[in-house]
Amino acid sequence: xxxxxxxxxxxxxxxxxxxxxxxxxxxxxxxxxxxxxxxxxxxxxxxxxxxxxxxxxxxxxxxxxxxxxxxxxxxxxxxxxxxxxxxxxxxxxxxxxxxxxxxxxxxxxxxxxxxxxxxxxxxxxxxxxxxxxxxxxxx
Amino acid sequence: xxxxxxxxxxxxxxxxxxxxxxxxxxxxxxxxxxxxxxxxxxxxxxxxxxxxxxxxxxxxxxxxxxxxxxxxxxxxxxxxxxxxxxxxxxxxxxxxxxxxxxxxxxxxxxxxxxxxxxxxxxxxxxxxxxxxxxxxxxx
DNA sequence: CTCACTTGGTAAGATTCCCTGACCAAATAT
DNA sequence: ATATTTGGTCAGGGAATCTTACCAAGTGAG
Numbered sequence: 210x211x212x213x214x215x216x217x218x219x220x221x222x223x224x225x226x227x228x229x230x231x232x233x234x235x236x237x238x239x240x241x242x243x244x245x246x247x248x249x250x251x252x253x254x255x256x257x258x259x260x261x262x263x264x265x266x267x268x269x270x271x272x273x274x275x276x277x278x279x280x281x282x283x284x285x286x287x288x289x290x291x292x293x294x295x296x297x298x299x300x301x302x303x304x305x306x307x308x309x310x311x312x313x314x315x316x317x318x319x320x321x322x323x324x325x326x327x328x329x330x331x332x333x334x335x336x337x338x339x340x341x342x343x344x345x346x347x348x
Numbered sequence: 349x350x351x352x353x354x355x356x357x358x359x360x361x362x363x364x365x366x367x368x369x370x371x372x373x374x375x376x377x378x379x380x381x382x383x384x385x386x387x388x389x390x391x392x393x394x395x396x397x398x399x400x401x402x403x404x405x406x407x408x409x410x411x412x413x414x415x416x417x418x419x420x421x422x423x424x425x426x427x428x429x430x431x432x433x434x435x436x437x438x439x440x441x442x443x444x445x446x447x448x449x450x451x452x453x454x455x456x457x458x459x460x461x462x463x464x465x466x467x468x469x470x471x472x473x474x475x476x477x478x479x480x481x482x483x484x485x486x487x
Numbered sequence: 488c489t490c491a492c493t494t495g496g497t498a499a500g501a502t503t504c505c506c507t508g509a510c511c512a513a514a515t516a517t
Numbered sequence: 518a519t520a521t522t523t524g525g526t527c528a529g530g531g532a533a534t535c536t537t538a539c540c541a542a543g544t545g546a547g
Contacts, residue, residue, distance in 0.1 A: 210477065211362075211453050211457065212358075212457065212460070212469070212472060212473045212476060213358060213359045213361075213362035213363075213453070213456070214359075215473065215476035215477060215479070215480060216355035216356070216358050216359040216476060217355070217359040217363075218480060218483055218484050219351075219352060219355050219476060219479050219480070219483045220352045220353075220355040220356040220359055221403070222352075222483035222484070222485070223350075223352035223483075224352075224356075239532070239533085240532095240533095241532075241533060241534090255495070255496095256495070256496065257494075257495055257496075264360070265533085265534070265535095266534075266535065266536090267495080267496065267497085268496090268497080268498085268534080268535075268536090269533065269534050269535075271496070271497070272532095272533075272534085273533080276532095288495090291494090291495075291542080291543075292541090292542060292543080293494070293495045293496070293541065293542040293543070294494085294495055294496080294542090295495085295496085314350050314352070317352070318350065318351065320482065321351070321479060321482075324478065324479065324481070324482055325475050325478060325479065329471070329475050330351070330475070332468070332471055332472070332475070333351060333471070333472050333475045333476070334351045334354065336464050336468050336469070336471070336472045337351060337354035337355060337358060337472070338349065338354060339463065339464060340354070340358050340460060340463065340464065341354060341357060341358070342463070343459065343460075343463055344357055344358045344361035344362075345357050345361070346361070378503070378504085379503095379504095380503075380504060380505085394524070394525095395524070395525065396523075396524055396525075404504090404505070404506090405505070405506065405507085406524080406525065406526085407505075407506075407507090407525090407526080407527090408504070408505050408506075410525070410526070411503095411504080411505080412504085412505095415503095427524090430513080430514075430523085430524075431512090431513060431514080432512065432513040432514070432523070432524045432525070433513090433523085433524050433525080434524085434525085
């Protein structure tokens with residue numbers, strides 16, 4: 210079985226667990242919204258960069274940001290360095306959601322460490338980090 | 349960075365490469381169609397099982413099968429063991445597409461082996477196979 | 488300074504994907 | 518026989534995404 214398919218399976222599992230945990234915590238985010246929110250850094254990001262990072266068009270990113278903005282997860286503030294641009298910033302509610310996500314992610318990581326053994330998991334993580342150089346178009 | 353996100357990045361990269369290769373070979377499949385087609389085994393599969401395997405509803409699977417059937421990638425034949433059911437079988441065109449996909453997949457695997465070293469890649473693949481036991485809802 | 492070009496973003500419209508709920512027909516179990 | 522399960526379709530709608538086109542602010546060259 211191709212490693213990429215195995216990665217897909219594991220990654221999908223995590224996404225679903227995270228999404229479920231968010232819902233349980235009262236955050237009714239769609240998958241696409243959650244993926245976007247996950248990529249908004251603490252110090253804000255421009256829509257165009259966000260789109261690039263999430264691998265969607267600017268229009269799609271704008272559409273999704275509109276939604277999570279309306280729901281109170283992010284805010285758009287003027288970019289002080291460029292009058293055309295605005296920065297998408299994580300709001301309080303978004304920060305709380307990110308915290309929920311990180312918590313369940315850590316739990317899953319512990320599960321994986323138990324299942325594989327911590328050193329094997331570390332090997333996998335390291336290898337995947339290396340792999341990123343030839344698989345991540347964003348960097 | 350969470351291993352699952354790294355997996356997501358790598359898996360997405362492969363999907364896009366495969367999709368591009370398919371397009372180049374004249375197969376104009378959408379992502380969802382390709383994902384489905386990838387799960388149709390040589391000896392056929394029932395729609396319900398296909399849906400389960402691809403993690404979509406029966407309706408979605410039926411919708412997608414309709415499309416790839418119209419485009420000549422699969423055929424629906426009566427299931428000899430159950431008069432209600434039909435088997436989705438890979439057609440000649442579908443087999444050709446699968447071949448294209450497997451070729452590019454092998455190429456990517458070689459790239460990864462070069463980048464990581466063959467033994468590290470094998471460690472990763474083995475670990476991911478083990479991980480499947482706790483991440484694959486289908487098995 | 489001004490004119491072309493780039494960059495950040497929005498608008499409109501269509502398509503694709505996928506879901507829920509309801510339903511039917513064949514098979515299986517009691 | 519009747520009830521339940523299993524395989525599948527139909528109808529309708531919502532979410533995500535794309536393409537094409539556009540506008541407005543910044544940037545660079547002459």
